Amino acid sequence: MRRVAAQLGVTKMALYRYVPGKAELVALMVETAIGPYPPVKVRHSGWREQLEEWAGQLFDVFRRHPWALDATVGPRIMGPAELSWLEHAVSALDGTGLSGAERMDAAALLVGHVRGITQQARATGPAGNPEAQLGALLGDLMQAHGERFPALTAALTSAARSHGQDQAWEFGLQRILDGLAALIDRRVR
Template sequence: MQRVAARPGVTKMALYRYVPGKAELVALMVDAAIGPCPEARRGGWREQLEEWASQLFAVFRQHSWALDATVGPRVMGPAELSWLERAVSALDGTGLSGTERMDAAVLLVGHVRGITQHARAAGPADDPEAQLGSILGELMRTHGERFPALIDRRAH
């Protein structure tokens, strides 16, 4: 809070007139950075979630600090909630219960976060999944006999 207060030239205590604590400040920062989730442009649930995941990946790549700021139980702002809402609503009409739709959305967020973390660790790249595939390919060439199921998966 001290560093945040120093930027506009106010005291740390003056910030508490606007936000009650660090959790709320972080939620505001995340909301300002990620913005509201764009509307879906595609049709079915699969296409909507593919588009959504690509958009979320781009947001996390642009604001990598948001990966650390959006972990665990926390205050969530309306923009962050709009991303979750869009993923859950994409699964409307699939026959999944509300809990199952929420679980699927959280699972997909975790997948996007994982891919983004791999991409962040590897440096700039256009396709982190291809990059990971390349790394796995090299490992399989070297140690493939120990991992036949992985080799079978890569063959398809």
């Protein structure tokens, strides 16, 4: 709070007139940075397309504001803008036969995937390709010890043939949505 007050050119006590503490300040920062879920440009008819769009939008927000990854962990104060994101994900699954708890869990699962991929991208820098970097790091180890790890060696060799193409985002997103589709299909029967 002291540092924020100094950057704003006010006293710490003056800042407390607007926010009661750090948790509320962080909540306001997240609320401002993330903003409400953007207006839908293309109306998707199916839940899957809606969630693909939602996850991509959230991924973009976390890439623009990587500090929000740390600020949005665990139980905390959430504002209406942030809640609009959750509302959009949960409402995309209306009419699918999933319970409210399952729709919330689906949103949490998608957020986890978005967070994980964003954190990998943050760790590798703006031009980084996490899979290519991992392949390069493990390449020397596999040359020296590949006989001890035959499955990993074969997987890395296969990945190298695709030039370390980063497929983790799309692969993970589609597998999550495939799993939801299988569950929804079982409920419809």
